Amino acid sequence: MEFSQWLVASRSCVEAALREALSERCPIVSSGAGRRGDSILREAMAYAVLNGGKRVRALLAIAAGEAVGANASWCAQVGAAIECVHAFSLVHDDMPCMDDDALRRGQPTVHVTYGEAQALLVGDALQTIGFELVADLDAPSDRVVRLVRSMARATGLKGMAGGQAVDIEAVGQTMGQTDLESMHALKTGALILSAVEMGAICGDPPAFEMTALERFARCIGLAFQVADDILDVSADAATLGKTPGKDAAANKPTFVALLGLTGAQDYARGLHQEALDALTPLGERASRLGDLARMLVQRSH
Amino acid sequence: MEFSQWLVASRSCVEAALREALSERCPIVSSGAGRRGDSILREAMAYAVLNGGKRVRALLAIAAGEAVGANASWCAQVGAAIECVHAFSLVHDDMPCMDDDALRRGQPTVHVTYGEAQALLVGDALQTIGFELVADLDAPSDRVVRLVRSMARATGLKGMAGGQAVDIEAVGQTMGQTDLESMHALKTGALILSAVEMGAICGDPPAFEMTALERFARCIGLAFQVADDILDVSADAATLGKTPGKDAAANKPTFVALLGLTGAQDYARGLHQEALDALTPLGERASRLGDLARMLVQRSH
Numbered sequence: 001m002e003f004s005q006w007l008v009a010s011r012s013c014v015e016a017a018l019r020e021a022l023s024e025r026c027p028i029v030s031s032g033a034g035r036r037g038d039s040i041l042r043e044a045m046a047y048a049v050l051n052g053g054k055r056v057r058a059l060l061a062i063a064a065g066e067a068v069g070a071n072a073s074w075c076a077q078v079g080a081a082i083e084c085v086h087a088f089s090l091v092h093d094d095m096p097c098m099d100d101d102a103l104r105r106g107q108p109t110v111h112v113t114y115g116e117a118q119a120l121l122v123g124d125a126l127q128t129i130g131f132e133l134v135a136d137l138d139a140p141s142d143r144v145v146r147l148v149r150s151m152a153r154a155t156g157l158k159g160m161a162g163g164q165a166v167d168i169e170a171v172g173q174t175m176g177q178t179d180l181e182s183m184h185a186l187k188t189g190a191l192i193l194s195a196v197e198m199g200a201i202c203g204d205p206p207a208f209e210m211t212a213l214e215r216f217a218r219c220i221g222l223a224f225q226v227a228d229d230i231l232d233v234s235a236d237a238a239t240l241g242k243t244p245g246k247d248a249a250a251n252k253p254t255f256v257a258l259l260g261l262t263g264a265q266d267y268a269r270g271l272h273q274e275a276l277d278a279l280t281p282l283g284e285r286a287s288r289l290g291d292l293a294r295m296l297v298q299r300s301h
Numbered sequence: 302m303e304f305s306q307w308l309v310a311s312r313s314c315v316e317a318a319l320r321e322a323l324s325e326r327c328p329i330v331s332s333g334a335g336r337r338g339d340s341i342l343r344e345a346m347a348y349a350v351l352n353g354g355k356r357v358r359a360l361l362a363i364a365a366g367e368a369v370g371a372n373a374s375w376c377a378q379v380g381a382a383i384e385c386v387h388a389f390s391l392v393h394d395d396m397p398c399m400d401d402d403a404l405r406r407g408q409p410t411v412h413v414t415y416g417e418a419q420a421l422l423v424g425d426a427l428q429t430i431g432f433e434l435v436a437d438l439d440a441p442s443d444r445v446v447r448l449v450r451s452m453a454r455a456t457g458l459k460g461m462a463g464g465q466a467v468d469i470e471a472v473g474q475t476m477g478q479t480d481l482e483s484m485h486a487l488k489t490g491a492l493i494l495s496a497v498e499m500g501a502i503c504g505d506p507p508a509f510e511m512t513a514l515e516r517f518a519r520c521i522g523l524a525f526q527v528a529d530d531i532l533d534v535s536a537d538a539a540t541l542g543k544t545p546g547k548d549a550a551a552n553k554p555t556f557v558a559l560l561g562l563t564g565a566q567d568y569a570r571g572l573h574q575e576a577l578d579a580l581t582p583l584g585e586r587a588s589r590l591g592d593l594a595r596m597l598v599q600r601s602h
Contacts, residue, residue, distance in 0.1 A: 035470065036466075036467050036470065037463075037465075037466035037467040037468065037469050037470035037471065038458060038459075038463035038464070038466045038467050038487070040466060040470060041458060041462065041463060041466035042458060045458065088425075089425075092421055092422075092425060095421065097416075097417035097418045097420075097421060098418050098421065115398075116398035117398045117399050117469050118466065118469065119398075120393055120396065120398060120399065120421070121393075121462045121465055121466050121469075123425070124389075124390075124393060124424070124425075124428065124456075124457075124462050125456075125457045125458045125462035125463070127425065127428055127429070128428070128453050128456045128457035128458075128462065129453075129457055129458070131432050131449060131452075131453045132450065132453035132454065132457060134449075135446055135449040135450045135453055136450065140442075141441075141442035141443040141445070141446045142442040144442070144446050144449075145436055145442045145445050145446060148432060148435075148436040148445075148449055149433065149436045149437065151432075152429050152430075152432045152433035152436055153433065155425075155426075155429045156425075156426045156429030156430055156433060157339060157342060157343060157346065157426045157429075157430070158339075161342065161422045161425050161426035161429065162338075162339035162342060162426070163339070164338075164422055165337075165338035165339045165341060165342035165419065165422050166337050166338040166339050167338065168338050168418050168419065168422075169336065169337065169338035169341060170338065186339070
């Protein structure tokens with residue numbers, strides 16, 4: 001199968017899992033005079049998630065699963081769970097008290113469309129549904145527990161939330177490359193690492209394969225952020241689907257600010273190569289991960 | 302053991318589990334010039350949780366566990382997890398875009414002390430740590446999975462978040478008793494039900510005991526809310542530890558508005574009796590649950 005066909009097929013599995021999570025699990029309960037708030041919340045959750053996202057994290061979970069021979073439907077559900085957690089972080093990140101962004105993937109953000117109170121609940125409930133999707137997996141319990149642990153570590157204080165907290169306090173501060181990398185390892189790297197790890201847990205591989213996959217995930221997580229910083233200065237809003245130049249305007253530290261545009265591009269290429277090298281022990285089965293790495297580093301949006 | 306001694310001992314186990322969750326699991330990582338945001342986040346999480354709360358939900362989990370002979374340390378950890386989820390909901394609820402409350406348990410709310418952005422992250426990360434505490438339980442995996450499922454159902458769209466969404470849209474609307482009860486069954490009832498259920502899952506009781514405990518939990522969850530509405534009109538800020546009269550001022554539907562003060566008091570007493578009746582099949586082992594029911598319905602703050 002061509003990579004482009006694999007992308008279409010894999011995304012379609014993830015979208016199906018997400019649609020089921022947000023409809024089957026969340027029936028519209030209201031009718032009659034006036035609309036009940038939980039019906040609005042359900043709609044707003046679907047608005048936040050089913051918006052044509054690239055599903056990078058879910059694709060990484062599926063490809064990591066393929067690399068270790070995991071059950072494909074478990075990986076798709078795990079991928080959907082991670083996308084819910086990712087979407088939750090975007091909804092809260094866009095709120096006025098955080099980045100105050102009005103545009104996301106070319107559409108008005110959730111708080112613009114549904115109000116801040118609903119946006120707050122949308123994020124909260126999307127995190128929950130992420131854990132629910134994992135807990136409801138039809139897999140051996142010990143593996144489900146490992147999956148929940150991995151996702152929780154990646155999402156909380158020692159992962160995404162911790163990284164966002166560092167980011168908040170870093171505005172206007174000088175940050176060296178080590179600090180910047182350590183912030184991004186938490187803020188975006190932890191969930192990308194967990195996506196790869198969770199796909200792999202579905203297949204329960206030997207330790208050396210897990211170690212190789214984790215090394216790959218760390219490199220690609222960082223490369224992904226460097227590419228993001230490059231896009232923030234080089235793309236326009238139409239291509240990007242969100243407001244460009246925000247980081248520079250907000251006086252946030254970026255890899256482009258630290259290394260220059262060419263330096264950042266070289267750095268991304270080096271990390272890409274290191275990620276590919278990490279996959280060597282897995283052989284041909286890891287080829288989709290290699291394809292994804294290329295797509296992430298060379299993406300234009 | 303006297304009930305008052307049991308309360309002190311049980312709360313002390315929960316506080317210990319919470320302190321461990323917020324220190325051991327979340328080391329302060331920053332030092333040197335300037336304070337890193339994740340260190341501030343950790344402190345703010347502790348501020349939100351270790352604030353002298355009554356730990357009603359954790360006590361219900363522990364007492365339900367005792368009623369079915371569960372491992373006491375599992376129940377304490379499960380209780381701590383539920384308290385983290387409860388605290389997360391309070392932090393987000395107090396934010397300006399929700400109830401905009403400046404006072405909680407007699408102290409400035411999290412967003413007043415740490416700012417809105419950190420408060421948002423505090424709630425997010427407390428939800429996560431709740432799931433992490435359950436996933437890290439040293440119990441059989443199948444039981445851990447059931448616990449995660451129960452907590453996720455109670456927290457998300459078909460539980461607490463859904464109830465809060467109904468509440469948001471209900472402001473200024475007429476609501477009959479059925480609608481009001483259905484809203485509270487989601488908003489506060491679901492987590493109280495889950496607390497009892499999770500304590501019971503730790504002991505894996507036969508179905509008829511689980512059914513009895515669930516009936517008890519539904520009655521006491523509703524009685525708890527009726528008592529809350531009574532306190533909102535009859536207590537002062539010093540006794541309550543939060544701003545009283547907010548619901549009436551916000552034109553929110555309450556049981557007192559629907560039934561009158563005396564009617565609401567009668568209703569709470571009837572629910573209390575129904576809760577005690579539900580415990581009959583469990584015999585003497587359920588006496589702590591009976592004690593807790595009395596405390597919750599008769600509480601003055």
